[in-house]
Amino acid sequence: MGNYRLDVAYKGTGFHGYATQPNVRTVQDVLEAAIELVIGPIKTEVAGRTDKGVHATGQVVSFRADVEVDCARLQRSLNARLGREISVLALAPAPADFHARFSATGRAYRYLVLNRNAPDPFLAETSWHFTTPLDLDAMNAACEVLVGMHDFASFCRAAPGRSTERSLRTIEWSQLPGGVKELYIAASSFCHQMVRSIVAVSVDVGRGYIEVGDMAEILAAQDRGTTSGAAPARGLTLVEVEYE
């Protein structure tokens, strides 16, 4: 009887990622179970399958229902059940051909690094605490080379047979109050662990472990072995999904 879009925020700390997996607690399982209690069995699609411990403030989910959905009522009902960890920010009818994943034309993530000696209890679950001082200008200079269409194989966890070409639109580190460095990064889509791998290399540049120019070499190598793995999941948040 209709196609629906949910805009969702969640704190990833207590979940083994977004997507359903056997024997662990996932956002998808908890969200679908709550929807099904109200309107019966459904299958959801998601814009960005976030990893274990990754957060979202602007995740988008879609589903088709055989019944007519009272959107305001379903939203209230879901939030009453899910509120502490998952929030349904909006719930509305969508065009018949809307698909949270395939209709999306862009995704944006934020990554927070708490770059000072003292920890911050209010950022313990949403940032990477890294005490060595980081050179923000060097990090931004290194990241410039990533903008545009590239094969990001060096920054992607292997997925045999899948392309690692992506179009990166924006990448910028900025200084926030309280010793926080924030990365804002937007692309058509991201391959697995791409943002966290770029963060790890950026931080290596920022602390002087590698040079600004090394980012270009790592990108050109198209070899995952050239990077220093992935920054911790807890610093990462999916902030926006773009549709035409």
Add this chain to the structure above:
Amino acid sequence: MGNYRLDVAYKGTGFHGYATQPNVRTVQDVLEAAIELVIGPIKTEVAGRTDKGVHATGQVVSFRADVEVDCARLQRSLNARLGREISVLALAPAPADFHARFSATGRAYRYLVLNRNAPDPFLAETSWHFTTPLDLDAMNAACEVLVGMHDFASFCRAAPGRSTERSLRTIEWSQLPGGVKELYIAASSFCHQMVRSIVAVSVDVGRGYIEVGDMAEILAAQDRGTTSGAAPARGLTLVEVEYE
């Protein structure tokens, strides 16, 4: 051998308040135990004894030590032990007559009300989620009358024999992004539950349950029975302590 000042932040969610009490976990107990592990038995003083569930980003603690304290080393050591819930933001020698409580000339608190339908998982532990729309202008108009020296008995939990006169310097509600209304309130000092009682009455004004002018009558009554109790502790944070 010296007098020392600590600037401390903590998330109050997991504590039964700041001050030591029998059989429950308090910030003071956890903090003192960590200090004593490094330098031996001490007694601390605190600027503001926050209630169960109340947070701090700018709490101040002082203590005298019989030994010479390596401040940088003690701070690192404390943060390594306490980091997820309590952070020592600064630790430095203080003048001989410095006392965290008696030397303080002002305290400032912040209170967050998430005033929208959808909850926010990232504010679940640090705000009061109140869905009925609140009139910010009415709240500010009502609160104006509180500025200055008054007997705040109507807003204070009874403490027989103790004065409830306080000098309130600043009180202002403002609108933040994401549907958050923030109260900033500063005074020489506050009596018990004063900020949360003022929040509760402000919210009653904001939702139209009482009139703007009722705040003056409640203040004048000097009777705790005229208010609607206290807003939830989780929305309250001690943000600053002032010294001459």
